[in-house]
Amino acid sequence: MHPEVTPQDFPDVRWNGHWIWVAGEQLPRRTFMPEPQTVRREARGFFRKTFHLDRVPERVPARITADSRYLLFVNGQEVFRGPIRSQPRRLTYDLFDLAPYLRAGENTIAVFVVYYGSPRSFWQPAIAAGTLGQVGMMVFEADLGPAHGWLVSDTSWRTLKSDAWSEDWKKAEELPVMFGDAIPTEVVDARRLPFGWEQPGFDDSAWGAAQLLRSAHPGSGDRTTPPSDPYGPLHPRPIGKLGGDLRTPASVQGEYLAAAVDPNIGDPMLRVQTAIPFAVAVPAGGSARVTFDMGGIVMGQVQFEVHAPAGTVFDFAYTEDPIEPPRRGGFGGMHAGTRYVARGENDRFKLYDALGFRYAYVLVHGAAGPVTLDSFAVQEDVYQWQPGAEFACSDDELNRIFRAGIRTVQLNSRDAFTDCPTREQQAWVGDSVVHQMVHLATNTDWRLAWQYLNLSNSPRYDGILPMTVVGASEASGGITIPDWPLHWVHGVYNLYRFLGDEDAVKELMPSVERVLRWFAPFQTSQGVLKDIIEWALVDWSAVSNSDTSAIYTALWARGLKEFAEIAGWLEEKASQRWAERLYAKARAGFEAFWDEARGSYVDHIVDGEVRPEMSQIAGAAAIVSGLAPQERWSRIIETITDPARLIVQTWTWGGDAGGTEGAPFGWSFTPRWDVHNQIIMAEPFMQYLVHDAIALSGHADRLPDLYPRWSQFLTGGYDTIGEDWRHGTHVHGWSCTPTKDLVFYTLGVTPDAPGYAAARIAPRLGRLDWARGKIPTPHGLITVEATHDSVTVDSPVPLIVDLPGRDPMELPPGQHNVR
Numbered sequence: 057m058h059p060e061v062t063p064q065d066f067p068d069v070r071w072n073g074h075w076i077w078v079a080g081e082q083l084p085r086r087t088f089m090p091e092p093q094t095v096r097r098e099a100r101g102f103f104r105k106t107f108h109l110d111r112v113p114e115r116v117p118a119r120i121t122a123d124s125r126y127l128l129f130v131n132g133q134e135v136f137r138g139p140i141r142s143q144p145r146r147l148t149y150d151l152f153d154l155a156p157y158l159r160a161g162e163n164t165i166a167v168f169v170v171y172y173g174s175p176r177s178f179w180q181p182a183i184a185a186g187t188l189g190q191v192g193m194m195v196f197e198a199d200l201g202p203a204h205g206w207l208v209s210d211t212s213w214r215t216l217k218s219d220a221w222s223e224d225w226k227k228a229e230e231l232p233v234m235f236g237d238a239i240p241t242e243v244v245d246a247r248r249l250p251f252g253w254e255q256p257g258f259d260d261s262a263w264g265a266a267q268l269l270r271s272a273h274p275g276s277g278d279r280t281t282p283p284s285d286p287y288g289p290l291h292p293r294p295i296g297k298l299g300g301d302l303r304t305p306a307s308v309q310g311e312y313l314a315a316a317v318d319p320n321i322g323d324p325m326l327r328v329q330t331a332i333p334f335a336v337a338v339p340a341g342g343s344a345r346v347t348f349d350m351g352g353i354v355m356g357q358v359q360f361e362v363h364a365p366a367g368t369v370f371d372f373a374y375t376e377d378p379i380e381p382p383r384r385g386g387f388g389g390m391h392a393g394t395r396y397v398a399r400g401e402n403d404r405f406k407l408y409d410a411l412g413f414r415y416a417y418v419l420v421h422g423a424a425g426p427v428t429l430d431s432f433a434v435q436e437d438v439y440q441w442q443p444g445a446e447f448a449c450s451d452d453e454l455n456r457i458f459r460a461g462i463r464t465v466q467l468n469s470r471d472a473f474t475d476c477p478t479r480e481q482q483a484w485v486g487d488s489v490v491h492q493m494v495h496l497a498t499n500t501d502w503r504l505a506w507q508y509l510n511l512s513n514s515p516r517y518d519g520i521l522p523m524t525v526v527g528a529s530e531a532s533g534g535i536t537i538p539d540w541p542l543h544w545v546h547g548v549y550n551l552y553r554f555l556g557d558e559d560a561v562k563e564l565m566p567s568v569e570r571v572l573r574w575f576a577p578f579q580t581s582q583g584v585l586k587d588i589i590e591w592a593l594v595d596w597s598a599v600s601n602s603d604t605s606a607i608y609t610a611l612w613a614r615g616l617k618e619f620a621e622i623a624g625w626l627e628e629k630a631s632q633r634w635a636e637r638l639y640a641k642a643r644a645g646f647e648a649f650w651d652e653a654r655g656s657y658v659d660h661i662v663d664g665e666v667r668p669e670m671s672q673i674a675g676a677a678a679i680v681s682g683l684a685p686q687e688r689w690s691r692i693i694e695t696i697t698d699p700a701r702l703i704v705q706t707w708t709w710g711g712d713a714g715g716t717e718g719a720p721f722g723w724s725f726t727p728r729w730d731v732h733n734q735i736i737m738a739e740p741f742m743q744y745l746v747h748d749a750i751a752l753s754g755h756a757d758r759l760p761d762l763y764p765r766w767s768q769f770l771t772g773g774y775d776t777i778g779e780d781w782r783h784g785t786h787v788h789g790w791s792c793t794p795t796k797d798l799v800f801y802t803l804g805v806t807p808d809a810p811g812y813a814a815a816r817i818a819p820r821l822g823r824l825d826w827a828r829g830k831i832p833t834p835h836g837l838i839t840v841e842a843t844h845d846s847v848t849v850d851s852p853v854p855l856i857v858d859l860p861g862r863d864p865m866e867l868p869p870g871q872h873n874v875r
Contacts, residue, residue: 057155058114058115059068059115060116060153061117061118061151061152061153061497062149062151062619064293065117065151065199066117066119066197069283069289070199070282070283071195071197071208071282071283071290071803071864072206072208073195073196073206073208073209073210073279073281074195074208074209074210074268074269074277074280075188075193075194075195075209075268075269075270075281075284076103076150076193076194076210076211076213076215076266076267077101077191077192077193077194077215077266077269077281078101078103078192078197078215078216078217078264078266078267078269079101079215079216079263079264079265079266079267080098080135080216080217081191081217081265081267083187083191083267083269083285084184084186084187084190084191084366085441087346089266090207090492091667093133094603096171096174096176096181096190096191097173097174097223098171098172098173098221098223098240099169099170099171099191100168100170100171100192100217100218100220101168101169101192101215101216101217101218102166102167102168102169102215102216102250102253102263103167103168103169103213103214103215103217103279104162104164104165104166104208104213104214104215104253104258104263105164105165105206105207105212105213105214105255106162106165106258107162107163107165108161108162108163108560109158109159109160109161109163109200109204109341110156110160110203110435110656111160111203112158112159112160112286113155113200113203113204114155115153115155115198115200116153116155116158116190116198116199116200116201117151117153117154117197117198118151118152118153118154118196118198119149119150119151119152119196119197119198119274119292120136120149120167120194120195120197121138121139121147121148121149121150121181121194121195121290122136122138122139122167122192122194122195123144123147123170123171123189123193123194124169124170124171124172124179124192124196125137125138125139125169125170125179125408126138126139126168126169126170127167127168127222127255127408128165128166128167128168128196128862129164129165129166129167129168129466130150130157130160130163130164130165130166130727131156131157131159131163131164131256132164132166132254132256134257135152135154135157136152136297136472137162137298137820138293139293139317139808140151140295140471140472141178141179141294141471141483141526142291142511142526143180143285143525143526143530144180144181144182144183144189144287144839145182145286145288145290146288147287147288147290147291147704148196148290148291148292148293148294149291149292149293150293151292151293153497154198155630158236162256163254163256163634164254164256164258165196165207166253166254166255167194167196168254168408169192169193169194169674170192171191171192171193173242174241174527175238175527175529175531176238176239176240176432176527176529177193177238177239177480177481177482177524177528178471178474178481178482178483178488178524178526178814179527180528180530180531180533181288181638181846182286182325182525183286184286185271185272185273185284185285185286185389185394186270186271186272186273187269187270187272188269188270188272188284188285188286188287188517189286189287190410191269191318192714193269193404193549194209194566195209195282196208196209196279197209200333200682200785202716202810203577204254206251207477207789209266209267210266210268211265212264212265212266212733212857213265213266213269214260214261214263214264214265215263215264215265215266215267216250216260216263216264217248217261218248218249218254220245220246220247220249220777221242221243221244222243222244223243225395227242227693231702235454236482237383237754238482238499238528239391239409239411239480239528240409241294241392241393241394241395241396241480242394242397242408245396245397246397246398246399246403246679246813247367247397247398247399247400248487249399251399251402251407251527252402253505259614264445266422266812267433267455268280268284271284271285272285273285273826274613274759275684275695278632279789280423281471291581294503294506294507294510295439295503295507296440296501296503296504297440297472298437298439298440298470298471298495299435299436299438299440299497300355300433300435300437300438300440301436302433302436302454303350303356303433303434303435303436305348305349305351305416305432305433306349306350306351306352306773307348307349307351308346308347308348308349308432309346309347309349310344310345311344311420316767326743328607330769333721333820335341338536340421343419343421343577344419344420344421344427345417345418345419345420346417346418346420346429347415347416347417347418347775348415348417348432349414349415349797350414350416350434351414351773352414352416352773352774352775352776353376353412353413353414353440353467353477353478353775353786353787354413354414354434354436354638354773354778355411355412355434355436355437355467355470355477356410356411356413356434356436356437356680357396357405357407357408357409357410357411357435357437358372358374358407358416358432358433358434358436358866359405359406359431359432359433359434359435360404360429360430360431360433361403361404361405361429361431362396362398362403362418362427362428363403363426363427364397364398364400364423364425364426364427364428364431364453364519365400365423365424365427365430366398366399366400366401366423367397367398367400367419367422367423367424367752368397368398368421368422368423368427369395369396369417369420369421370394370395370396370397370398370420371393371394371395371418371419371421372393372394372396372416372417372418372419372420373393373396373416373417373419374392374393374394374411374412374413374415374417374478375414375415375417376413376415376478376785377414377786378415379417380804387871389540390479391479392411392412392413393671394407394563398674399421399424405481406425407437408543408655409480410470410477411434411477412467412476412477412481412787414659414774414786416432416439416488416737418426418432418643420669427628429690429823431562435676435714437470438466438467438469438470439469439501439504439855440498440501441464441466441499441501442500442501442691442832443499443500443693443831444500444828444832444837445497445500445738445769445830445831445837446828446829447497447498447627447798447799447803447827447828447829447831448827448828449798449802449803449821449824449826449827449828450824450825450826450827451824453764453767453842454763454764454794454798455601455762455822456767456770457763457764457766457770457777457794457795458795458798459768459771459775460769460775460777460792460795461766461777461792461794461795461796462494462498462765462791462792462795463775463776464777464787464788464791464792465490465491465494465495465789465791465792467776467787468481468491468787469491469495469504469789470527471637472486472488472504472508472526473488473491473492473504473788473789473827474534474718474789475487475788475790475835476785476788476789476822478785478786478787478789479785480816481525482513482524482529483508483511483524483525483526483527484524484540484543484790485512485521485522485523485524485525485541485543485544485854486523486537486540486542486544486789486790487540487543487741487788487789488508488512488527488543488544488789488790489543489544489546489547489548489550489744489792490791490792490793490796491505491508491723491788491789491792492505492508492509492794492859493550493744493796493800494552494794494795494831496554496790496801497795497796497798497800497831497832498795498796498832500832500837502554502555502832502834504518505550505685506551506555506560508547508849509544509547509548511525511526512544512547513564513567514530515567515571516533516568517520518574519566519570519571519573519574520536520538520541520571520574520589521526521536521544521569521571521826522536523535523536523537523540523591525772528757535590535591536589536590536591537592537593538574538575538588538589538590538591538592538608539592539593539594539607539608539611540593540611541571541574541612541800542614542615543573544571544657545568545571545572545615545618545619546615546618547777548561548564548565548568548595548618548622549621549622549807550619551564552621552622552625552810553806553807553810554775554807554811554834555811555834556807556809556810556811556813556814557811558626558814561622561626562626564832565619565623565626565628568615568619568622569619569631570757571615572612572615572616572619572635574639575588575608575612578608579638579641579642580604580645582644582645582648583609583641583642583643583645583646583659583826584604584605584606584609584642584645584648584649585605585608585642585645586603586605586614587603587604588605590599592605592608593671593829594607594608594673594742594779595741595742596641596706596707596708596709596739596779596783597671597672597704597705597706597737597739597740597786598671598705598706598711598725598727598729598736598743599659599671599673599736599740600659600667600671600672600701600725600727601660602660602662602672603657603660603661603662603663604648604660604661604662605641605660606646606649606657606660606674606677606678607619607659607660607671607673607674607677609642609645609646609649609683610646610674610677610678610680610681610683611677612642613639613642613643613646613681613682613683614677614680614682614704616635616636616639616642617635617639617681617682619631619635620632620635620636620639623635625810632806633767639640640788641659643682643683644682646678646684647660648666648672648868649661651666651670651771651862653731654670654695655688655690655691655692655694655695655696656670656674656675656678656696656735657670657674657675657678657684657692658669658674659674667731667735668732669727669778670731670735670736670748671735671736671737671738672696672697672735672736672737672738672742673738673742673745675692675693675695675696675749676677676696676738676742676745676746676748676749676750677691677694677745677749678692679692679748679749679752679753680745680748680749680752681805684834685726687788689749689752689753689754690753690755691753692753692755693749693750693753693758696735696737696749697736697750697758697762701733701735702735702736702737703729703736703737703738704733704735704737704781705729705736706780706783707725709780709782709783711782712729713727713729713734714728716799724872727845732874733803737781738775739780739781739790740766740778740780740781740790740793741781741788741790741791742793743791743793744793744796744797747759747762747793747797747801750806751800751801751820752760753796754772755819756801756802756804756818757820757821758821758822759797759801759802759820759821759822760802760821760822760823760824761823762821763794763797763798766791766794769779769786769791774786774787777791778791779791798827798828800825801820801821801832802819802820802821803819803827803829803831803836803840804816804817804818804819804820804829804840804842805817805831805840806818806831807833808855808856811834811855812833812834812835812853813834813854814853814854814855814856814857815838815851815853815854815856816855816856817838817840817847817849817855817856817857817858818857818858818859819840819842819847819852819859820844820860821842821844825844826839826841826842826843827841827842828841828842833852833853835852835853837852837853838851838852839849839851845875846873846874846875847859847874848871848872848874849867849868849871849872849873849874850871850872851869851870851872852869853869854867854869855867855868855869855872857872859874
């Protein structure tokens with residue numbers, strides 16, 4: 057076993073490899089001054105380099121990156137794809153050992169590069185600096201050792217700009233209102249694809265030589281190697297390699313359709329949708345449709361093999377639910393499709409971009425003759441759970457919910473945490489705090505949990521964070537959701553508690569402070585927050601935030617409290633005092649929201665009048681922020697968990713009280729429920745806050761009675777957790793609170809000191825007979841088995857064992873049994 061390739065194998069900031077792009081591309085005018093952005097079109101290129109080795113070195117450190125994405129083959133074998141999503145000026149590279157893929161004699165490296173041109177849900181264009189940032193590009197280098205030297209990207213590489221992919225199908229009126237083509241739709245004509253281009257021995261003699269791309273900024277000296285503007289110094293990949301199983305359909309069904317395909321519809325997904333209703337008889341000029349049910353949501357690269365006459369068109373539509381006729385104007389539906397035009401032989405294809413779906417519908421048309429779809433599969437491409445961590449309890453239903461939470465978060469864990477793999481694939485700054493906590497509770501690899509914080513640490517010029525990062529939202533610099541960065545602040549607090557890395561936490565603290573300072577001008581003389589601007593979402597539940605907001609005040613106060621604690625740990629006393637002053641003022645003013653008759657806090661005050669609207673979130677936020685006096689906590693929990701008072705209601709989709717008068721997303725609204733007696737239940741995302749409040753108030757033993765509500769998502773073959781109680785996707789990472797709470801609150805394993813220097817073991821089984829698990833920490837796994845009679849622990853760190861009715865016990869590392 058040879059040492060792993062690390063950044064230490066590449067100690068210099070300057071690369072030996074050159075930025076290159078395909079031959080024949082007209083490069084833009086070179087100037088370092090910003091210019092009006094031209095329309096950039098999607099482009100794809102093939103790159104090949106053949107070289108000879110007398111013998112294969114024991115170790116060949118290599119690294120590569122591209123704008124926008126690449127796929128690397130060595131001697132026909134897929135090796136790596138990347139880079140991970142990042143802001144352009146924080147571009148990363150991938151590094152690995154090429155030696156296992158090489159052989160004595162002739163070797164071929166082949167690279168496919170795609171440049172997206174316009175923002176996608178996972179990519180945003182650079183602000184161009186001359187040529188760099190305006191076209192696709194890649195850079196590669198490998199150290200072949202003293203005998204062979206460096207193998208680098210340069211003009212000796214053979215290249216071809218592909219015309220097999222097309223964007224001409226796009227019509228604005230066919231794209232969804234909300235998300236457009238944020239998830240790329242690949243429309244490819246295989247007749248224009250060079251078959252076997254990645255294999256050794258392929259004839260690339262007709263291809264052109266690669267072009268060098270030069271830096272344009274002053275002092276660059278026309279350099280063609282990184283670092284260069286607008287990408288800066290390139291950074292090593294901070295997370296593990298994606299992967300997963302090859303998933304095949306659970307069932308396949310085929311039909312003949314009577315109607316011919318409408319050639320005026322460009323969008324492949326819309327073509328499939330408009331083929332409903334269908335008949336079984338197929339006249340001349342008709343088509344056929346095949347339906348694949350994967351048996352549950354999958355996420356990765358679709359691959360298939362067909363036998364069909366040249367020119368046969370395969371239109372694919374990917375959905376979470378059985379397909380319906382098209383509707384425009386909706387928010388919740390996914391939009392993903394593919395078009396493949398057969399070459400007539402060797403029709404095997406694998407999409408580059410990953411897609412999430414359950415059902416794939418294929419509409420076959422465009423040529424006469426026999427058609428066979430030989431295979432269809434999805435190579436899952438998600439972040440991997442490393443072995444070791446475990447959890448189980450005496451309730452099989454809760455075990456199923458626990459596993460569903462992991463599956464859901466994994467499908468939303470790629471190069472970043474995403475909201476859903478199906479509809480958007482966007483990295484939402486607020487949603488991801490739940491994904492982070494699920495990783496901390498269940499995965500021994502925490503790198504993606506920390507990458508979430510670094511990726512989201514991209515403040516707007518006024519200090520607030522974008523609502524999503526690396527995509528159209530951040531690229532536009534437009535509207536944000538102000539409370540989303542407050543969940544990111546909580547994620548930084550988790551970094552402090554679970555990892556305890558002073559340098560990592562300190563690097564994020566300036567942005568934490570800027571986020572908290574963004575809210576300060578909205579603090580009234582009474583100490584509460586008023587007239588928060590932009591998209592005041594909080595939750596899909598029908599919370600009331602207008603005018604003076606209890607929820608915003610409490611979420612901000614939680615951030616101030618956590619910031620002050622971290623600042624004290626870092627001995628940053630001035631920052632600590634600043635946060636404590638604002639917090640004290642908010643705590644004094646928060647009393648205005650208290651409703652003594654009902655025993656919790658109302659949502660808001662309007663024009664000086666205390667309004668009766670009340671939500672679970674307001675009471676829960678009052679507890680987790682510490683704004684509510686501790687003697688009220690149990691009463692608040694009784695109120696906000698009373699099933700006789702709780703209703704499910706949203707501003708956008710209605711609920712128990714029927715439809716809601718108001719525009720979508722809470723721009724204006726009129727409650728239809730009994731605001732004096734009913735309380736709005738938090739949707740699954742903000743249940744993380746509700747459960748935190750229940751546990752903090754000393755009632756974690758009630759949580760096993762609340763977890764079963766999540767079973768409503770696990771029907772119809774779905775093994776994932778949905779977006780909201782009554783609408784949305786089947787696979788939303790922000791909804792997986794029970795998975796982390798079964799570990800943190802039911803089994804009761806949490807840090808008792810930063811970085812798990814000590815652990816707290818506080819099982820609260822409630823109605824369960826037993827629970828057991830192996831819980832990850834930076835020092836190794838903590839093994840816990842708890843019943844109502846005893847707790848057995850094996851820990852690498854000191855312990856605080858906190859059992860009901862007993863004083864906490866301090867125990868040293870090792871094995872212990874406490875009765």
